[in-house]
Amino acid sequence: FSLKMKDRERKLIYKIREALGRIEEGDYGECVVCCEPISEGRLLARPVTTHCIDCKTEAENQERVRGL
Numbered sequence: 001f002s003l004k005m006k007d008r009e010r011k012l013i014y015k016i017r018e019a020l021g022r023i024e025e026g027d028y029g030e031c032v033v034c035c036e037p038i039s040e041g042r043l044l045a046r047p048v049t050t051h052c053i054d055c056k057t058e059a060e061n062q063e064r065v066r067g068l
Contacts, residue, residue, distance in 0.1 A: 038053075
């Protein structure tokens, strides 16, 4: 359990660093797939997100179809 928590922490720290880099570059809040703005509500709920809700939903649907 402890190792799993450490791994999750490590991944979250990486995502936070990526988000800070996007802020510095001026790309924060922009979907990496469609380049449209990510809604403020989504960013408040998940500040490290890189996908707008539409692109994330599509990606999840594709994963479900592929059985991942």
